[in-house]
Amino acid sequence: MRAIGKGSLSSILAIGLHITRVILWIMLGAVTLALIILPFAPVIADIFAGGDAVVFDGDGLVGAEDFIKVSSAFVTFAVMLFVVNRLLEILKALRFGSPFVKENADRFRGIGYALLMGEGAKFAFGFLALIFDADVELNMTFLSWLAIVTVFVLAEVFREGARMKEEQDLTV
Known part of the structure; x- marks a missing residue:
């Protein structure tokens, strides 16, 4: 299977990553909405319970555990979305030329920092x-x-590959 062009592995991966990106945006939106609504959950529950007056007695339905879980999910989806976007940029560079460019090394390094x-x-x-x-x-x-260490190693491999390609392009 070819690496570049129509029907290639990179175009199939790009389609999968685009679908993944849409799903991650939806999930990130849902988790963000949950983070906004979570503090008001006891009040909302009282309203839907049909109580005559909204009373918040302090014990609440939402605890620190819920906030930690939802916040953790928010960070997870945000990091995943960042990584998917960088991978799409790397694939675009692969489809439109050489993958060994300084920008791809920077993208891999950014992925490493996001994962870190x-x-x-x-x-x-x-x-x-x-x-x-x-x-x-x-x-x-x-x-x-x-995996994080591997991504940083890949960043340096791409940085060195970009340097070697630049050097080769200057050689007549």
């Missing part, structure tokens, strides 16, 4: 879960950290 921030956010949410005694499961695996 996403994993760092897991530590922050885990710390908040400890503080508020919330039962939140945050999956932190060695494989995630290995």
Whole structure:
């Protein structure tokens, strides 16, 4: 299978990433809406329960655990959306020329930093879960950290490839 052109692997991947991007935008919008509505959930529940007067007694239906889970989902979807957008830009560079350009090295580095921030956010949410005694499961695996290191290595490979291509283009 070809890497470039109509019906190539890169065009199939691009279609899949475009579909994924739409789904991620929808999910990010839903989680953002949940973050906005979550503080008002007890009041909304009282209204829909048919109570004559809206009374918020302080115990609420929403706890710190819910906020941590929804905030974690927000960060996860935001990081995934950023990564998908950068991957689409990398595929576009592949389809319209050489993949070994400085911009792709920068894109891979950006992906690495986004993944690093996403994993760092897991530590922050885990710390908040400890503080508020919330039962939140945050999956932190060695494989995630290995993937982050791999992306940074790929960034340097692309940076060196871009340098070598530039040097070769200058050679007559």
